[in-house]
Amino acid sequence: MTENRGGKKGAGLVLGAATVTTGLLAGVWFAYVCSVMPALARSDDRVYVEVMRNINDVIQNPVFFTPFFGVPILTAIAAWQHRAGRARLWTLAAFVLGMAVLVVTSAVNVPLNDALAAAKDPAAARAAFEGPWVAWNIVRAVLSTAGLVCLIGALSVRNRTADWGLSGGSGSDRP
Numbered sequence: 001m002t003e004n005r006g007g008k009k010g011a012g013l014v015l016g017a018a019t020v021t022t023g024l025l026a027g028v029w030f031a032y033v034c035s036v037m038p039a040l041a042r043s044d045d046r047v048y049v050e051v052m053r054n055i056n057d058v059i060q061n062p063v064f065f066t067p068f069f070g071v072p073i074l075t076a077i078a079a080w081q082h083r084a085g086r087a088r089l090w091t092l093a094a095f096v097l098g099m100a101v102l103v104v105t106s107a108v109n110v111p112l113n114d115a116l117a118a119a120k121d122p123a124a125a126r127a128a129f130e131g132p133w134v135a136w137n138i139v140r141a142v143l144s145t146a147g148l149v150c151l152i153g154a155l156s157v158r159n160r161t162a163d164w165g166l167s168g169g170s171g172s173d174r175p
Contacts, residue, residue: 011081015091015158018074019151021067022098026144028064033141037134045122052129056113068105071098071147082154090154097147101140108136 036055040048075098079091112133119125 011078012158014074014081015078015087015151015154018071018078018091018094019148019155021070021074022094022144022148022151024067025071025101026141026148028067029137029141029144032137033134037130037137041130045126048130049116049119049122049125052113053117056117068102071144072102075147075151078151078154082158085158087154087158090150090157094147094150094154097143097150101143101147104136104140104143109133109140112136 040051043051072095075091075095079088079095082088082091112129116125116129119128
């Protein structure tokens with residue numbers, strides 16, 4: 001079985017870029033899990049709501065949106081480029097996991113953010129927001145991390161295949 005790479009280097013670059021963007025996004029969600037949300041949990045309701053509103057405003061920028069939208073786009077391209085090779089299941093799984101993160105964010109976290117932005121009473125707003133948002137952010141962190149693991153698996157399979165000369169690579173180290 002050979003990799004359909006559309007140019008070996010180009011497909012490797014796309015797979016590498018998908019891996020980096022997925023890692024960046026997993027890191028964002030992880031940072032919320034282990035530091036941002038526990039720190040905010042120590043705050044009173046007014047501060048909690050004000051800071052989350054500020055975060056939700058500030059995070060909407062090209063630096064965040066590049067990996068956020070880059071993950072599904074790059075993993076889709078990588079899955080297509082590796083559709084006939086040994087990395088196909090890894091890249092397809094990463095694509096599905098990346099899409100799941102996009103769905104969770106769009107269907108749960110963003111609506112919670114919007115409700116928080118519109119709320120008048122900080123105590124009621126926090127009570128409705130904090131538990132569900134934190135829980136679904138953990139889901140995003142797990143899904144993104146699993147996607148990262150899949151892409152690392154794809155890179156490993158792809159590189160091993162190329163090193164062994166099984167897909168037209170120049171390596172002569174056969175198993």
